[in-house]
Amino acid sequence: MTGSDVFQDLQREFGPASGFAVQPVRDDVPTIWVPRESVTPVLKFLKNSAPQPYRMLYDLTAIDERKRVHREGQPESDFTLVYHLLSLERNADVRIKAALQGEYPTAASVTNIFPAANWYEREVWDMFGIKFDGHPNLRRILMPPTWEGHPLRKEHPARATEMGPFQMSAERVDREQEALRFHPEEWGMKPRGENSEYLFLNLGPNHPGVHGVIRFLLQLDGEEILDVVPEIGFHHRGAEKMAERQTWHTYIPYTDRIDYLGGSMNNLAYVLAVEKLAGVDVPDRAKVIRIMLSEFFRLASHLVWYGTLAQDLGALSPVFFTFNDRERIFDIVEAITGGRMHPSWFRIGGVAQDLPQGWERLVEDFLRYMPARLREYDMLVLQNRIFKGRTQGIGAFTREEAIEWGMTGPGLRSTGLGWDFRKQRPYGGYDQFEFDIPVGANGDCYDRAVVRVEEMRQSLRIIEQCRKNMPAGPYKSAHPLATPPVKERTMHDIETLIAHFLSVSWGPVIPAGEAFAGIEATKGNNGYYLISDGGIHAYRARIRAPSFPHIQMVPLISRGLIIADLIAILGSVDFVLADVDR
């Protein structure tokens, strides 16, 4: 990566006395502290005029630094803003950090540079109480509008059981319902046009067409959608706060439930980040097992998407077929891991267990079975005239728009850009596999569908290679921080006994530092930015989930269409609410 390059670029532009400082981190993302008043010019420069610019706002979050002990070499800060930018041209990231002082600090909004910052800044306000000057509509995004406090601040209680019993009185229902009432003028919407009065339609938070608990507020002129306001947060499970109290090891099950259709694949992003922090090596067999499971879950997730999209568009049979195929995948997953949707099976340093005897036959049977099914679904769905009519040319965006709004995964690839973490930045052993990156051309609903379907064929290719080339050897690292330790490193003498006891009962102590690991998940780029303060749990865990920016982009691609098209768009974007709200 070109870490020093970007620092030199910044020094060249802003001069050596501009107060920039590089922070050493455990991953390969250059991390640069800039004074808070320089954030806007720095981001402007990096996005617009730097050589090979950083055009994607990949993530924006904050850290409550007030209780952090290990901050060696970092400027004084109560709250730190972290801007994670991605350059497709450089194939590199940069992390810009700005220190804020005070209990409830204020920062300048960067929505005028990166429109995608809108939701991220609202999230930071909601979670940390940091205000952004110049933000067009700074209001809570995840918590209910009536909430008091900002949950990711260290003084905010984590447990529901610390906050007194939950009571649902009639007054409370009325109050909360009233707070959820939509006021168009708060979003700058006019109640009437030149010739007609607009209709405001509430879609969700409980509507079968929106795939979960999310609400879309539509401004309609007749049937035409003039504007959409997505309202999220109905599925906020406090996963980031949870990481601050679960040990590094016992947090793994929570990652399964982020993209709950992605199962073990979520584990991968998390354990890769922990392994970077701890410097744990992973044996080849564990790598290939992880890849095989991840690709099975990519298939399972895409099968759910395939069937439900077809169902949304009126084809009622495919969902039964694809769910049956998913059951076959789950038969294999269950034989290997013992679980179905959330096996929580990857471990720091490897996987929980070796593959069971006879796994090859199960995988081979599936590899023989599945391609013919996919061909059948091509005829049933992709070549279906109605399906084409409902999806072609609908919900299209350009490559530039996709990058501007932080779209990753099949959505970005449907615009013709073959950007895939598995190829661009091979992680966890993907560099050893042969597979193609399918791309689309038009960035519309249909192309997103075609890209996903082709991806399923590529996943089958990868699984086949896993089957044929499964390395022998251990399934877990012998590193002392691999958790739980391999049997050979337990209970031989007092040293191994104590190490085992501590790592199992207390949890592994991960060295202080920061690391990010991103993967190509089912919906797009999923990543964990972990900060250890040298303890048994994360000081701060940031989950960069793909569905969050994808939903933010929905209004852009829905305007001017009709409600039926919005349903097609939502189906084709393929999001999971736990991945949006975390």
Place this chain on the structure above:
Amino acid sequence: MTRTIDNVPNLTPASSRETLEEVVKRSVLLTRLEDLLAWGRSNSIWPFGFGLSCCFVEMATSLTSKYDLARFGSEIIRGTPRESDMIIIAGTMFIKMAPVVQRLYEQVMAPRWVISMGSCANSGGMYDIYSVVQGVDKFLPVDVYVPGCPPNPYAFVEGLNLLQRAVGTERRPLSWVVGPQGVYRAPLPARRDAKRDHRSQATVLRGPDEV
């Protein structure tokens, strides 16, 4: 006050020489109206199409061919609570979502039942966190709890079967002027107790090393 509960009568096979009484017995179903209603209710529990999180995917899976919820008359997912008999709380109950769920439940027409599906809905499960209600029974009356995270579709089907049995033995007044008022329901003992003997007989458990 308790009442005896009659099962739906079995139709006996026809013998060669039948008396009139036997013919009538074979071709005419004699039951009490309230038994018939309860039988009908228990075999056509229509769920409200509603899900919260991961559990909903497993609940939806139970509708597909392998599990085939249609066998029990509950495949008719209703889009509005006003047409449903049952609301399945499949997933985590979020504080932001709870008032919405409360209102949806109030819109379900009585008689109505609630299945709490999965650990989150049962007790908050692994999410003892600021944004989650620690169990949907904090504000809704739950009839059946299905454990699991998420429960296997078979577990959900078992939960539905238990609810069906309960509904089939439930007695409700036919009208506000007919018979005693009030609902009589048989107790629903925990499955843990019912299954304990069977489970404790297992001496050989399948190991994880073979498929």
